[in-house]
Amino acid sequence: MASSQPLLLVDDDAAFRKVYGKLLRDAGHEVVEAGxxxxxxxxxxxxxxxxVLLDLMLPPDGSVSAGLEGLAALLDARPGTKVIVISGVGDTRHSLEAIRLGAYDFLTKPVDPDVLLVVVQRALARVALERQVEALRTSLAQASRDAAMVGQSPSFLASVSLAERVAASDLPVLITGENGTGKELLARTVHLKSRRQSGPFIPVNCGALPETLLESALFGHVKGSFTGATRDHRGLFAEADGGTLFLDELGDMTSALQVKVLRALETGDILPVGADRPVRVDVRLISATHRDLGRMLQEGAFREDLYWRVKGVEVRLPPLRERALDLPLLATHFLNQCAHLCPDGRARLLSEAAAEALAAHAWPGNLRELRHEMQRATVLAGERRELQPEDLSFTGSERPRASPTGATTLAAKVEALERLEIEEALKRHGGNRTHSAEALGLSRQGLLKKLDRYGLT
Known part of the structure; x- marks a missing residue:
């Protein structure tokens, strides 16, 4: 089976490249040559x-020392690349130095064809294994902190379901929602469920850098292109090659930079600052913003062509105040994460009064505010097993909201709010149960069970 990415064969001997290039191609590999x-x-x-299969003694100087310097620079630029050094100089010192610098293996000419094929296959298998390990590490790290996937409210489940359905494609995804609703975590979920999961996930906050620095960060630059550019920089588009680029706070990007991003997305080519030739990249774009891009279009603050390019599928994450069903689950999730802050190492529990206080709060900071609140409350609770309202920063500073359902206990409020959401969905869809179930993120059978439970049949 052909390798998914090309191999680079570098040797100044054209006959060597012809023979061994054919050998590798016959074995199913795509080979790119350089002399x-x-x-x-x-x-x-x-x-x-x-x-990369690399000869040390290359023009223009042809020295081994220059070849070793080139090897070091190559591995510094892309540490994940495996390099098999092939040299006509069989000095043990050179082979040891190459291995010390990070070469995968060192072969001396004339190279046994069977040995070369075995070493190449082993190197590619190592690359695939390292990518799988990195993907697993990312997945495990996310699972330990990922509150974006915790919830059962219909609007939230519908958003997650849409994101997961589009993940397998390469369509661009635009995630909208207030600050703190978990947009980057949802973007990571889309990446991990895509065919690019073994590739890199590269996030960049477009609002965190001024235009000049953001352009260099995205597209890279060449040495000497501006003051302070002391070395070449690949840029985040190139770093995301084969994976996903996540542009957070897309609405904060200047109009001039929007044009350059649009060109990169349309052509697949990026032009580093100060470079005279473009670089080809293959990335899947996920973007996010808390701004109303539709209104920005009308005001001329966002380009219409870029808007339609990034809005392949739009996924809206609801704010926490619209996720009453999820609040106890999320609070418990964060409390479990804070167990290490407790003297006895056991996660704290919510008292009924503390749960009522959480339900009464408006949560302008969304998940980020709730996480901070649970950390703070865990520390203030000390030895107490249950959190109390006085452990919360906002208790006493705002008047608790009356329940719109008339329910008094937390469980009753949750059930009443769920019933209200079901009734509203049925009204919006003219009583059509199939469409209502889809909007609520439920199966039709699941909706029927809830209708029977709440006497809505």
């Missing part, structure tokens, strides 16, 4: 190679 150090560098910067 000197400048062309090898340009080719390497333009594409992502999991494996």
């Amino acid at each position: 000197d150090r400048p062309s090898a560098r340009a080719t390497f910067e333009a594409r992502a190679f999991p494996l």
Whole structure:
């Protein structure tokens, strides 16, 4: 089976490249060739190679020391790339130095074809394994902190269901919602459920950097292109090659930069600052904003062509105040994460009074505010097993809201709010149960059970 990414064969001997290039192609690999150090560098910067077969003695100088310096620079630029050094100089010192610098293996000419194929296959298997390990590490790290996937409110479940359905495609995704609703965590979920899950997930906050720095961060720059550019920088588009680029706070991007991002998305080429040739990249775009891009379009603050390019599928994350059903689950989730802050190492529980106080709060900071509140309350509770209203920062500073359902206990409020959401969905869809179930994120059979439970049949 052909490798999913090309191999780079670098050697100044055209006959060697012809023979061994054919050998590798016959084995099912895509092979790109380069005959000197400048062309090898340009080719390497333009594409992502999991494996490079590198001759040390290359023009223009042909020295081993220069070849070792080139090896070090290559591995510094892309540490995940495996390099098999192939050299006509069989000095043990050179092979040891190459391995010390990070080369995967060192082969001396003439190279046994069978040995080369085995070493190449092992190197590619190592690349695949490292990517799987990184994806698993990312997944586990996310699972330990991911409150974006905790919830059962219909509006939230509908948003997550939409995101998961579109994950398998390469369609761009636009995630909208207030600050603190978990937009980046949902973007990571889309990435991990996509075919690009073994590739990188590169997030960048478009509102955190001024325009000039953001352009360099996104597209990269070449050495000497501006004051302080002391070395080449690949940029985040290139870092995300083969994976997902997440542009957070897209609405904060300037109009001038919007044009350049649009061009990169349309053509698949990026132009580093100060460069004279574009670099090809393959990225899946997920973007997010808390701003109303529709209104920004009308005001001329956001480009219409970029808007339709990033809005492949729009997913809205509801604010916490619209997720009354999820509040106890999320609070418990964060309390479990805070167990290490407790003297006895056991997660604290919510008292009925504390749960009522949480339900009465408006949560302008959404999940971020709730996480902070649970951390703070855990510390203030000390040895007490249950959190009390006095452990919360807002208790006494705002008047608790009356329940719109008339329910008094937390469980009764949850059930009453669920019933209200079901009734509203039925009204919106003219009583159509199939459409109502889909809007609520339920199966039709699940909706029928709830209708029977609440006497809505």
